[in-house]
Amino acid sequence: EAQVTQNPRYLITVTGKKLTVTCSQNMNHEYMSWYRQDPGLGLRQIYYSMNVEVTDKGDVPEGYKVSRKEKRNFPLILESPSPNQTSLYFCASSPGGGYYGYTFGSGTRLTVV
């Protein structure tokens, strides 16, 4: 089944403790992206990648890192999480962005206390 897989689905952590949310897609898509969803703000793009080793900032990149060493994987790294990063995170992939749209994972609910 074609899908984007994120792990974990739920995570509670403490301020300052580094964490990684993994994302993997099995559709051989070139584009991958991370979003966060917050009440009243919709989905906001954190980082995106158009190919292996090519990444760029989205709208809200502060406090996040990404890497794209393989085409299928696009992990999101929070080096020192803070409570304002408590949010619902989505990873997504696309064959070419734009008109094709993105296929989203099921989300990771992160709480930073």
Add this chain to the structure above:
Amino acid sequence: DQQVKQNSPSLSVQEGRISILNCDYTNSMFDYFLWYKKYPAEGPTFLISISSIKDKNEDGRFTVFLNKSAKHLSLHIVPSQPGDSAVYFCAASSKTGNQFYFGTGTSLTVIP
């Protein structure tokens, strides 16, 4: 600043009637416009898209209309079904297709 806006947080429609969801944007450089549907505890699902060279795109019960001069797009669902009850997001991107901007969503409830 929000470049894509959905001004109606919620909408209720009777089953079988038309649902019209609206979206406005500010950036005239956007080339692609998309609608996504989201159920609770799931990721958004791509529904339909339209490029800026068109003013209408249809897929079954779903039709998207684009009015470039007004910087406005709408999604029509006819006839509405209870399974259409979800949050609908509109999104826009430039021709390069890498950066996407989403609206805040409209929660649609279809009443049986």
